[in-house]
Ligand code: ADP
């Protein structure tokens with residue numbers, strides 16, 4: 001050990017280089033110069049690394065190293081702002097829990113790239129002299145009069161939005177005042193009064209839930225502070241979140257509010273902004289580079305103390321978190337599908353524990369995992385006192401039309417009443433697949449073992465897994481037959497169907513990934529539907545997210561049991577949630593509503609229980625089933641997928657891993673082939689175990705042991721310790 005004798009203070013930084021390669025594992029030691037004394041845990045450095053330079057994050061400071069001090073390299077530069085130390089620790093936890101690397105986990109918590117230094121922005125305010133001038137006492141050009149008028153009617157505004165040069169001339173005459181803008185680029189609005197006025201008085205049920213939450217906001221044992229707000233749709237869950245956030249702010253702490261997807265939940269986000277004003281930072285993928293950086297800094301500096309955003313907002317750089325809300329906690333978007341395959345709901349729990357914060361998850365269709373792990377608070381009634389809409393299940397066996405006769409009648413009633421309906425079909429495109437009537441051949445994706453989906457009436461075929469596209473065939477390349485059969489229906493053909501059947505009096509608003517190619521389009525379609533007097537909102541599961549539209553008289557789920565036809569242990573849960581969530585959009589406001597559910601297996605448990613709005617019975621049965629099978633939350637599953645252009649290599653690697661992993665206990669199922677994806681054959685292992693972390697470690701060791709060989713055989717191995 002060689003300590004630097006001249007300094008007793010730590011002068012060595014243990015740095016994790018941010019590289020994507022799994023083979024490189026830090027941390028590595030760097031020596032700090034005396035002028036780098038403010039380097040600490042989380043500081044981002046540019047470091048020499050091998051023959052290159054790379055970014056690195058300081059994990060630890062030390063006073064000695066295994067290497068001679070003189071032989072250590074010095075960082076090239078310090079790159080502020082750094083990562084808050086609690087997020088460095090969180091990244092370490094994620095790397096371990098999700099079988100990833102520290103570098104990849106750290107990339108989740110890095111500050112977003114900045115666009116240089118913060119520019120001081122200006123806010124324009126009308127002065128008294130300006131107001132007098134506006135009333136006729138001063139000489140003004142039309143343009144100046146318009147500027148003053150806008151400041152008069154809208155209040156203070158960012159100078160950049162109105163034209164800084166023109167405002168400067170008005171400032172010289174004393175008619176306008178220019179002052180530094182609130183950080184983040186928004187005008188400082190006098191929001192104090194607005195916050196407390198007009199808060200709805202809570203119902204007794206809401207009050208009871210809120211009191212339980214507030215009781216835990218103080219210095220309570222962490223286990224007491226994890227809640228599941230299980231409330232039917234429209235029961236006022238969001239109002240409980242809002243008031244819990246308010247109490248958190250009043251206690252001088254910050255809050256994170258996770259929502260499924262901003263573009264689909266503009267109403268929820270809007271309610272937080274309206275209530276708390278500039279204290280809210282919203283992180284979403286629609287933000288530009290500069291805005292994202294600014295929002296991050298506002299949170300880091302404590303200027304914003306509430307962060308609303310999708311799963312990545314769980315990494316918001318708040319100093320002192322008192323509350324983490326997970327809205328619609330059943331939503332699959334909380335799971336990240338790239339490496340690290342983290343689940344924001346588990347990360348939220350961990351982060352809440354780090355900060356001594358309360359965790360508050362909410363849903364009308366909570367996950368069995370949450371029911372077991374969290375303290376349930378119930379909101380069994382809708383706010384407006386209306387019953388949940390009656391649900392009728394329609395048997396589609398033997399019917400060949402996508403719409404059941406009763407569905408057609410109900411839609412005709414909606415048209416006659418000038419009302420609104422929502423129709424859900426969780427399948428985009430025109431037809432599921434095409435086949436040749438001559439030889440029976442199905443048009444398949446050349447890269448994946450799946451059928452191509454027809455889009456547009458005559459348009460093109462597309463693979464929903466790899467994005468492969470080709471023109472739709474009119475003749476079979478195999479046998480030459482021109483008889484091409486279309487099978488099944490998607491949102492596009494149902495749209496056509498509805499237009500033909502109901503004409504212009506019932507306009508159709510389609511909402512799916514194709515119709516809403518841009519993010520703005522999504523929100524636009526939702527608001528067009530909202531402001532239309534009548535119409536049908538038709539789309540994939542997007543239409544069932546937490547929208548709060550008044551006056552939807554009819555909800556329809558087409559092919560509700562399609563999810564049940566996939567071999568997935570969460571299939572029932574998903575189906576139940578889909579039907580329940582759609583029913584939740586119906587019959588709010590003045591209109592009474594009803595729901596029709598079309599299914600090929602109308603007696604399926606998830607459908608009959610959703611039709612009775614019986615979430616408790618569904619959860620009880622689901623938990624029993626999972627206990628018998630050893631599925632979460634009674635055991636853990638870990639999924640290992642080996643993929644390769646060569647099927648035999650993928651299989652061989654999976655078999656080898658099976659051998660290695662089986663030795664460390666746990667039940668290993670497989671190798672089982674998965675369908676070919678993006679030109680790669682895949683072979684899967686599923687490991688069932690009780691001690692999740694021990695098994696993740698054992699799998700990690702086995703994968704590492706095979707890493708070199710796998711690379712040589714071009715097999716890639718992915719591990720998902722929390723498969724969905
Ligand atoms: P959820 O989140 O459970 O679907 P919301 O919080 O969106 O329910 O509440 C549904 C509607 O009821 C909203 O329009 C909301 O503003 C309103 N609301 C909520 N709580 C109250 C209350 N205590 N009094 C009156 N209206 C309320």
Ligand code: ZN
Nearest residue numbers: 436439476479
């Ligand atoms: Zn053919």
Ligand code: ZN
Nearest residue numbers: 445448463466
């Ligand atoms: Zn494909």
